[in-house]
Amino acid sequence: MSVSKKPIIWSLFAAGGTITAMLTPVLVLLIGIAVPMGWLNAETFGYIEMQSFLGNPLVRLIIFGIIFLSVWHSAHRMRITVHDFGLRADMIAAYIFYSIAAIATILLAVALL
Amino acid sequence: MKQANGTYIRPKKRFTWWLGSGNYFQYMMRELSSLFIGAFSLVMVWGLYRLSQGPAEYLLWLSNLWDNFLLFSLLCFIFATYHSITWFWVTPKAMPIQIGGKPLPGAVIIGAHIVAWLAVSVIVWCLAMGGMS
Numbered sequence: 001m002s003v004s005k006k007p008i009i010w011s012l013f014a015a016g017g018t019i020t021a022m023l024t025p026v027l028v029l030l031i032g033i034a035v036p037m038g039w040l041n042a043e044t045f046g047y048i049e050m051q052s053f054l055g056n057p058l059v060r061l062i063i064f065g066i067i068f069l070s071v072w073h074s075a076h077r078m079r080i081t082v083h084d085f086g087l088r089a090d091m092i093a094a095y096i097f098y099s100i101a102a103i104a105t106i107l108l109a110v111a112l113l
Numbered sequence: 114m115k116q117a118n119g120t121y122i123r124p125k126k127r128f129t130w131w132l133g134s135g136n137y138f139q140y141m142m143r144e145l146s147s148l149f150i151g152a153f154s155l156v157m158v159w160g161l162y163r164l165s166q167g168p169a170e171y172l173l174w175l176s177n178l179w180d181n182f183l184l185f186s187l188l189c190f191i192f193a194t195y196h197s198i199t200w201f202w203v204t205p206k207a208m209p210i211q212i213g214g215k216p217l218p219g220a221v222i223i224g225a226h227i228v229a230w231l232a233v234s235v236i237v238w239c240l241a242m243g244g245m246s
Contacts, residue, residue, distance in 0.1 A: 032186025
């Protein structure tokens, strides 16, 4: 009997959905909104501060994992979403969205690992 | 729509089928949340990449994000929050829990996830406020 790879892929998809549900709102609030709204100092995200934050390899690995799962989860859902919006070109959609996710993964690896 | 001979033909609205009903519209807004979550993930990837290139590149990305993309960030926040609420809302169906043979009420599973979500959000916010270092 052959062993299906689907449970692994689906568990990654579910992990991505849970990670984005838990973290994306607060991350958007912190990174994109808090400083222009005046809730946080711009120095919070200063170059030196970010460098020392990412100095810990474990932190880099966790950030890599969070964004990796989020990117691939979104890419898969976008493939479904364009179908629901009436675009009937699944292979092209899959190719485009997974390519974007793959490029993002490479950039992320270059930046963090 | 009903034909003269009594048969029913489903109207074809390939691109606009979701505009007629509140439930379909909510479903599509949930679907659309992946666009904003994905886009913001790419923004973070690009920011980390710029950070790895040096201080000038990083600060350029940061000021661009804050000066020109506040509306985009607000939209991302709204859609991401919508994804969170709807994601936790279906956890009793996606992950039913039994304790001692009795199913745990859905409201408890949803409530626990919402509380965990708020706790995680507050912790992350406080960590950032305390300084990224």
